[in-house]
Amino acid sequence: MNIAKVLDAKGLACPMPIVKTKKAMNELVSGQVLEIHTTDKGSKNDLTAWAKSSGHELLKHEEENAVFKFWIKKG
Amino acid sequence: MTEKKKTTIVLFSGDYDKAMAAYIIANGAAAYDHEVTIFHTFWGLNALRKDEHISVKKGFMEKMFGKMMPRGADKLGLSKMNFAGFGPKMIKDIMKKHNAMSLPQLIEMAQEQEVKLVACTMTMDLLGLQQEELLESIEYAGVAAYLADAEEGNVNLFI
Numbered sequence: 173m174n175i176a177k178v179l180d181a182k183g184l185a186c187p188m189p190i191v192k193t194k195k196a197m198n199e200l201v202s203g204q205v206l207e208i209h210t211t212d213k214g215s216k217n218d219l220t221a222w223a224k225s226s227g228h229e230l231l232k233h234e235e236e237n238a239v240f241k242f243w244i245k246k247g
Numbered sequence: 248m249t250e251k252k253k254t255t256i257v258l259f260s261g262d263y264d265k266a267m268a269a270y271i272i273a274n275g276a277a278a279y280d281h282e283v284t285i286f287h288t289f290w291g292l293n294a295l296r297k298d299e300h301i302s303v304k305k306g307f308m309e310k311m312f313g314k315m316m317p318r319g320a321d322k323l324g325l326s327k328m329n330f331a332g333f334g335p336k337m338i339k340d341i342m343k344k345h346n347a348m349s350l351p352q353l354i355e356m357a358q359e360q361e362v363k364l365v366a367c368t369m370t371m372d373l374l375g376l377q378q379e380e381l382l383e384s385i386e387y388a389g390v391a392a393y394l395a396d397a398e399e400g401n402v403n404l405f406i
Binding site: 183184185186187188190191193194222225226 | 346
């Protein structure tokens with residue numbers, strides 16, 4: 173996977189992970205992949221819903237040592 | 248892409264916690280690429296007050312109102328467990344611990360995300376608030392302007 177940008181949103185509380193993801197996504201072009209790291213427990217549902225509604229594709233997510241990682245491809 | 252969706256929020260409450268909820272939803276909706284409007288009326292106007300004293304010409308009642316109401320977002324009280332101002336201190340401490348954004352930060356973030364902040368002019372008159380006392384770059388309007396946004400709104404809230 174070709175990752176265009178990595179966003180560290182660890183330690184941030186709602187609504188910041190989504191706000192930061194949106195900002196980071198604005199800088200990418202369609203087809204590029206953004207990797208996001210968060211610790212907010214709501215972010216799994218939040219980012220999944222956000223990606224779907226905003227026309228992006230959530231390629232993969234995983235959890236590792238209480239850090240959530242997401243890979244979202246810009247639509 | 249399709250036309251942008253719209254979110255509108257009427258912020259009637261002047262409570263710190265309720266205003267926080269309103270601004271969190273507004274920031275979230277902006278991240279969803281919605282056009283977002285927060286229409287501040289009655290006590291919700293206090294969230295838009297500058298925190299310093301602004302000298303403007305006012306009548307006696309307006310002056311009293313100005314003194315009795317919180318001057319700015321950071322001074323708002325809680326809707327529950329306010330404990331004469333001790334509650335907000337406690338909650339702000341806890342918020343810091345959890346890395347949650349404070350209300351003034353949320354308002355700044357909303358402005359950065361181009362959320363439209365509107366002050367209701369009729370209730371500004373009632374509470375004796377003048378434009379000089381409110382934050383820069385906000386808009387002034389009445390019920391018709393709110394309804395124009397709300398009738399196209401996908402999410403409309405009253406807080």
